[in-house]
Amino acid sequence: IAWTKGQGWHSAKIVPYGPIALDPSAAVLHYGQEIFEGMKAYRHEDDSVWLFRPERNARRFQTSAARLMLPELPTDLFVDAARELVSIDARYVPPAAGEHSLYLRPFMIASEAFLGVRAAEEVTFYVIASPVGPYFAQGVTGVDIWVTDRWARAGIGGTGAAKCGGNYAASLIAQYEGYEHGCNQVMFIEASEKDRVEELGGMNVFLVGANGELVTPALTGTILDGITRDSILTVGESLGLKPEQRRLSASEVFSGIADGTFVEAFCCGTAAVISPISGFVTDKGEYRPQGQGFATTLQIRNAVLDVQYGRTPDEYGWLQRVV
Numbered sequence: 001i002a003w004t005k006g007q008g009w010h011s012a013k014i015v016p017y018g019p020i021a022l023d024p025s026a027a028v029l030h031y032g033q034e035i036f037e038g039m040k041a042y043r044h045e046d047d048s049v050w051l052f053r054p055e056r057n058a059r060r061f062q063t064s065a066a067r068l069m070l071p072e073l074p075t076d077l078f079v080d081a082a083r084e085l086v087s088i089d090a091r092y093v094p095p096a097a098g099e100h101s102l103y104l105r106p107f108m109i110a111s112e113a114f115l116g117v118r119a120a121e122e123v124t125f126y127v128i129a130s131p132v133g134p135y136f137a138q139g140v141t142g143v144d145i146w147v148t149d150r151w152a153r154a155g156i157g158g159t160g161a162a163k164c165g166g167n168y169a170a171s172l173i174a175q176y177e178g179y180e181h182g183c184n185q186v187m188f189i190e191a192s193e194k195d196r197v198e199e200l201g202g203m204n205v206f207l208v209g210a211n212g213e214l215v216t217p218a219l220t221g222t223i224l225d226g227i228t229r230d231s232i233l234t235v236g237e238s239l240g241l242k243p244e245q246r247r248l249s250a251s252e253v254f255s256g257i258a259d260g261t262f263v264e265a266f267c268c269g270t271a272a273v274i275s276p277i278s279g280f281v282t283d284k285g286e287y288r289p290q291g292q293g294f295a296t297t298l299q300i301r302n303a304v305l306d307v308q309y310g311r312t313p314d315e316y317g318w319l320q321r322v323v
């Protein structure tokens with residue numbers, strides 16, 4: 001769908017997947033005026049196909065657009081575009097067995113050709129899709145997390161709450177530093193604020209307390225408002241846990257898992273839903289194992305997946321039927 005200043009959204013079309021033509025001066029290529037979303041369509045046992053909380057993705061997309069001075073795409077256009085693609089590609093939504101799904105990637109780019117720093121007056125919105133297999137093909141296992149304050153993912157007033165490509169380009173260096181230390185993910189902490197825990201490269205983070213607390217960093221404007229995070233807070237409460245969105249420091253995480261105040265840790269996002277965390281590696285090279293197992297983590301994980309795959313009634317009204 002195209003957008004032109006003064007004209008608004010127009011020229012919606014559906015075309016076979018393939019290369020797109022962009023002028024070499026398109027603003028997105030030089031100044032990174034770009035945002036995206038990640039969401040999934042799930043097939044249920046009865047072969048029906050459903051989107052999970054697509055309006056939340058639409059709203060986050062609007063928040064990201066406002067931060068990057070891109071135009072607002074109305075919620076109904078965003079959701080209709082996703083629905084349309086899923087209904088056309090319904091045969092590619094994998095079977096319910098396992099944890100297969102159809103991943104959707106809506107994105108918006110500044111397609112106007114000019115050189116200079118200003119908000120583009122022509123932009124284009126796309127949605128592409130790809131079937132994805134289970135994140136944990138060999139069963140759910142814990143991941144190790146590299147903890148660093150050397151690289152910031154976002155600062156106050158920055159783009160941390162927006163889902164824009166530049167955030168991910170900037171976090172690659174920390175991600176690769178984590179790989180070098182045998183970790184699968186990096187956890188960013190905000191050094192300027194006395195080691196405040198933020199989030200992972202592409203996931204939010206939770207700690208489970210010994211008394212059933214479900215602790216996650218508060219939305220400070222510097223982290224992404226994850227839809228899985230939000231769903232876990234709701235599902236966790238109905239499982240009898242006590243959600244706490246608050247300031248969390250890295251030292252509290254380390255001392256808490258050492259003295260048993262925190263019994264489990266996990267990270268979450270659309271791709272993996274929930275990954276248990278086995279341990280944290282500090283940038284001083286110390287390993288802080290989380291040795292209490294993953295019982296609560298797996299209980300929450302299954303409760304969220306059960307809603308997504310229609311194995312339990314959708315009491316929260318999160319699913320939207322497409323086919």
Ligand code: PMP
Nearest residue numbers: 202203204224226227228269270
């Ligand atoms: N934080 C970051 C930086 C992410 O890229 C993602 C993935 N979109 C998340 C958190 C989790 O968000 P969601 O649960 O909406 O996928």
